[in-house]
Amino acid sequence: MNSKYSLKDFELRSTPCRTDVLATFQKVDYALSQGDIEQRLSDQYDRVTVYRTLKTFLTQGLLHKVLDDNGGVKYALCKELCHQGDHTHQHDHVHFKCNLCGQTTCLETVHIPSIQLPAGFTKQESNLLIQGVCSVCGA
Amino acid sequence: MNSKYSLKDFELRSTPCRTDVLATFQKVDYALSQGDIEQRLSDQYDRVTVYRTLKTFLTQGLLHKVLDDNGGVKYALCKELCHQGDHTHQHDHVHFKCNLCGQTTCLETVHIPSIQLPAGFTKQESNLLIQGVCSVCGA
DNA sequence: CTGTGTGCAAACACTTTGCAGGTGT
DNA sequence: ACACCTGCAAAGTGTTTGCACACAG
Numbered sequence: 001m002n003s004k005y006s007l008k009d010f011e012l013r014s015t016p017c018r019t020d021v022l023a024t025f026q027k028v029d030y031a032l033s034q035g036d037i038e039q040r041l042s043d044q045y046d047r048v049t050v051y052r053t054l055k056t057f058l059t060q061g062l063l064h065k066v067l068d069d070n071g072g073v074k075y076a077l078c079k080e081l082c083h084q085g086d087h088t089h090q091h092d093h094v095h096f097k098c099n100l101c102g103q104t105t106c107l108e109t110v111h112i113p114s115i116q117l118p119a120g121f122t123k124q125e126s127n128l129l130i131q132g133v134c135s136v137c138g139a
Numbered sequence: 140m141n142s143k144y145s146l147k148d149f150e151l152r153s154t155p156c157r158t159d160v161l162a163t164f165q166k167v168d169y170a171l172s173q174g175d176i177e178q179r180l181s182d183q184y185d186r187v188t189v190y191r192t193l194k195t196f197l198t199q200g201l202l203h204k205v206l207d208d209n210g211g212v213k214y215a216l217c218k219e220l221c222h223q224g225d226h227t228h229q230h231d232h233v234h235f236k237c238n239l240c241g242q243t244t245c246l247e248t249v250h251i252p253s254i255q256l257p258a259g260f261t262k263q264e265s266n267l268l269i270q271g272v273c274s275v276c277g278a
Numbered sequence: 279c280t281g282t283g284t285g286c287a288a289a290c291a292c293t294t295t296g297c298a299g300g301t302g303t
Numbered sequence: 304a305c306a307c308c309t310g311c312a313a314a315g316t317g318t319t320t321g322c323a324c325a326c327a328g
Contacts, residue, residue, distance in 0.1 A: 013302055015308060034292085046310050051293065053308095067268065069204070071212035072292095096260060112267070113252045120274025121235060128251070129206065129266045135259025152327055154283060173317080185285050190318065192283090211317090 005077075010060040017045045021053050022062070031066040031074035031095065031104040066095050066104055067129050076106050095127070098134035105134065144216075149199040156184045160192050161201070170205040170213035170234065170243040205234050205243055206268050215245050234266070237273035244273065 004026050007014050024040050025032060032040075037050055045053075054075055057063040066074040076095075093111055097104040112128050143165050146153045163179050164171060171179075176189050184192075193214055196202040205213040215234075232250055236243040251267050 013307070015302070017309075047292095048294080048311080049309055056308095065208075065210075067206050067208070067266075068210070069206070069266070071204075071207070071210055073210035094254065096256070099263060107257065109257065110254055113254070115233065115249060115252070115267075115269070117235070117269070117271075118246065118248065118274065120277050122272040122277055123269050124238060124271040126267065126269040127206075127208070128254075128268075130254070130256070130262050131265065132256075132263040133261040135257065138259050138261055152282070154327075156284075186317095187286080187319080188284055195283095 005062065010057075010062050012056065012060060012062075017049050018053055018056075020045070021050065021057070025063070025075070025077045029105060031076040031106070033068070033072060033074045036074075066106070067127055068104065069097060069129065069131060074104055076104075079106075079108060095129050096134065097129060097131045098137055099131055100133055100137040103134065104129075144201065149196075149201050151195065151199060151201075156188050157192055157195075159184070160189065160196070164202070164214070164216045168244060170215040170245070172207070172211060172213045175213075205245070206266055207243065208236060208268065208270060213243055215243075218245075218247060234268050235273065236268060236270045237276055238270055239272055239276040242273065243268075 005022070007018055007022060012018060020041055021037055024037055034047075034050055034054060037054070038045075038047060041050075054063065058065070058075070061078060063075045064078050066076050068074055094107040095104050096107050107130075112126050115123075115126075117123060144161070146157055146161065151157060159180055160176055163176055173186075173189055173193060176193070177184075177186060180189075193202065197204065197214070200217060202214040203217050205215050207213055233246040234243050235246050246269075251265050254262075254265075256262060
């Protein structure tokens with residue numbers, strides 16, 4: 001296990017809500033939506049507070065957005081070294097959404113192969129969402 | 140130019156709204172959101188009707204969803220042979236969103252390279268969104 | 279003529295904003 | 304003590320549903 005991030009690592013005040021939200025993400029290895037968080041914390045925090053917490057975590061580089069197939073947004077911890085500093089913040093890893101259980105996991109090991117873009121196109125970021133059946137549901 | 144689809148090809152009644160929405164998509168080569176459509180048709184149709192039209196087109200296989208980076212949904216024409224019939228409906232082509240002009244284009248020529256998934260994972264569909272600068276804005 | 283599409287109103291879901299009061303450092 | 308976080312209320316935005324009427328085939 002790698003040492004987990006703490007709020008202080010990101011220059012964030014330690015508050016109950018933030019601590020719990022962060023812990024919630026660290027407990028699972030898949031992406032969570034605002035609603036997921038709220039559920040897992042049994043609505044003990046105001047919906048708005050969770051929104052603001054997520055937004056704060058995003059801008060501080062603790063979380064990154066994960067696209068959902070139906071237009072929703074989920075969030076996942078930034079592992080590795082995509083900290084603050086410059087905002088390159090590359091997340092060229094693959095997300096896998098299981099169509100059965102609905103969980104979206106970051107396939108940390110798989111990276112997006114470089115793709116030959118047509119002339120004139122410049123890539124800044126890419127995001128690959130694969131949908132299918134995960135190893136748990138496929139068994 | 141390939142012969143464009145007509146509503147009848149998809150067993151859809153020909154109505155003014157559907158005709159105009161379809162024509163709107165055929166006029167451009169990038170993905171449009173519900174709002175885009177409404178604008179381009181100068182709100183001559185009810186917002187609800189456009190929603191329903193899009194949903195109908197989706198289920199009939201005329202359109203497919205295009206992921207947007209901020210959780211929005213856009214739609215683009217299905218070119219090629221991803222018609223109704225079986226619902227394999229593979230859309231493994233790449234979408235490119237320009238961070239300057241905001242347009243999302245389907246890079247029809249570029250396909251997603253096959254990716255080695257971890258054991259137990261089965262792919263059904265994949266969706267690659269690349270963000271950057273398009274050939275027009277990069278000039 | 280019959281079934282489906284359309285418009286309007288309203289409900290619904292999700293996210294953001296403003297402000298007063300509480301809390302971390 | 305001060306700045307920042309939180310909760311509540313309300314507004315904003317995007318999407319869906321119910322129903323009566325209109326229209327395509």
